[in-house]
Amino acid sequence: MPKSTNRTPRSSRTGITQVAAHAGVSPATVSNVLNRPQLVAETTRTKVESAIAELDYVRNSFGSSLRSGRSTSVGLLVLDVTNPFFTEVARGIEDEAAETGLAVVLLNSAESPERQRRNLRLLAEQQVAGAVVMPVDDDLSDLLWLQRQGVHWVALDRGDVSENVGSSVSVDNRAGGLAAGRHLLALGHERVTFLGGAFAIEQVRLRYEGLRTAFTEAGLDPDESINLISLAQLNAHQGERVVDQVLLDGSGKRTRAVFCANDQIALGFMKGLGKRGLRVPGDVSVVGYDDLAVADLIHPGLTTVAQPKYELGRAAMQLLSAQVEGSDQPYERRIFQPRLIMRDSTCAFRD
Amino acid sequence: MPKSTNRTPRSSRTGITQVAAHAGVSPATVSNVLNRPQLVAETTRTKVESAIAELDYVRNSFGSSLRSGRSTSVGLLVLDVTNPFFTEVARGIEDEAAETGLAVVLLNSAESPERQRRNLRLLAEQQVAGAVVMPVDDDLSDLLWLQRQGVHWVALDRGDVSENVGSSVSVDNRAGGLAAGRHLLALGHERVTFLGGAFAIEQVRLRYEGLRTAFTEAGLDPDESINLISLAQLNAHQGERVVDQVLLDGSGKRTRAVFCANDQIALGFMKGLGKRGLRVPGDVSVVGYDDLAVADLIHPGLTTVAQPKYELGRAAMQLLSAQVEGSDQPYERRIFQPRLIMRDSTCAFRD
């Protein structure tokens, strides 16, 4: 990469000073028009405004932010830009930010702690007002560092960050697991496979716990009734790969109901079933988690647990704004409720 | 929203000056260590470096950029953050940017010209070094304005921006349509429905033209052989809604092959077919466009035209860097080739 000399091209870009000259007032007045219009008299204000229009002036946020200490952008640090869950959230954040005139700086941790660290550092350098972060692991020290640098943050989908460390928005994963479990039990499935155990990931663990609760509620022993299968990664490929293992079940009886930690796994799993000539829900009932757009498009429609992703994003941004505007704000954790969406991938148990 | 006084909290944040004091050198030297390490003597450099480490100094990009005129962020303006096509592209851009230490500012036009305009303005204010833009319509005047403000840009997936206005990266849509057409013809389908005509969108028009070329090649009259159906929007819902209309075809004969302008349409269409008890590919062969991740997960697997999305993003970013580093660079347009992926949603014609 050649280290080119890439400096501001022309000698004097149109700045607040040029506008001031053109309108016959002082720079300070122009600044006032821009930032506290109430302070400046009607007639001068219009004069300045037309000067701004004529010169096609746009504010230089560097100068502005440098002086005022206020930043006009916020960070969004996600694990994987490609993940449909995040993209919905991102849209919520983006919409909310747009209303406040904030720009969203998107960074991708790619699930790597090292890259997360680099990105947080970048955010600190960029002096963002705040950041919405999906932490890559349980180690919050980097986030605390960010806080010390004066950057507020809100944790996304990680309700477990301890209360007095930061705000968070998340969806009640336990409730989601519970709803899925109740649904399957209502259909008569007293034996269920949970597909996706990777308990390092909090969300998965909670969904599993919710499922167990449903069985306990029903007077069944979770340890007996739930077949737990661990996956290296929570993607479609793993879901497909593990089909045979699931079908055997260990108990001898064939598995009739599967609850997947997310929709992608469910899709992979269903693909695997199809290859083996098994039908959903005739042979196996499948419940997913996330309600991706495709869940409603595939055949059969996937019964799944929906999360208010867009709302989640908006809420995250709102909490962040609150933090930023009043540094003394107490930390808040907002928890949303998931919703079971019944489609055609589940049906009543029959032997 | 309360207009709180939210100023820089502490009196003197650790800046280059504090580091200088702590290391017993001048601020200029610290700056040199940061930007041109070769210039400064080994011993002083280490001295400064440890001061930086001890004080946990992070560079303030406002001050830096203000003075140097160099920006450390680029914009990415998309039509819809949620669109899987863009998210892949975004990942490419993000990866490439990360390597250069650039931050990506993500903005969403939501298909609205007015919001695009606002976003471009925001980018100008943020003084980004450049932007990757998917223009919302054919009106390039706002982009030219951006250029006048000193912000370079690269058009994404819009090869039609005229040569001497800006760079672009795109995928050869005509070739994609051609490949799809040849594939269907090779299977014996001499009559095909094109689903998605909304020719305001350049990509769609070109895919259609490619399809026509395939028929012409084969000695068939495109006007006779291709049934063109227009959709208000290119989404799954529209794809589903239009099923009956497609099946009738007008010619009396039942449609046996459909080429959809994108995968989402294809998915919706297939859902509609399923509801009517028709099988893919037995009753109707379906070809999509985009190769979304789900195309390989659903049953039957969707035959579709894949675009090198990730590469597209990387290339866009590379072109942008070139523009930024040497303002004199000639505009370049990079065109990628799509690839037909054969799965199970197409089969030989039989009556």
Next chain:
DNA sequence: ATAACGGTTTGAGACGTTTCAACAACGCGG
């Protein structure tokens, strides 16, 4: 006539960094 007072405007620093000309220190050949 003076003082006090709102409503407006403005001069003169900051903010944190980079840059560049100038300076210091040093060794070296003449």
Next chain:
DNA sequence: CCGCGTTGTTGAAACGTCTCAAACCGTTAT
């Protein structure tokens, strides 16, 4: 011992904006 080039270091002036205290100016109260 003097100039001279080389290598490191630095003082001071930007960059574009915001902010604050001070100045200005017609009014009105004293």
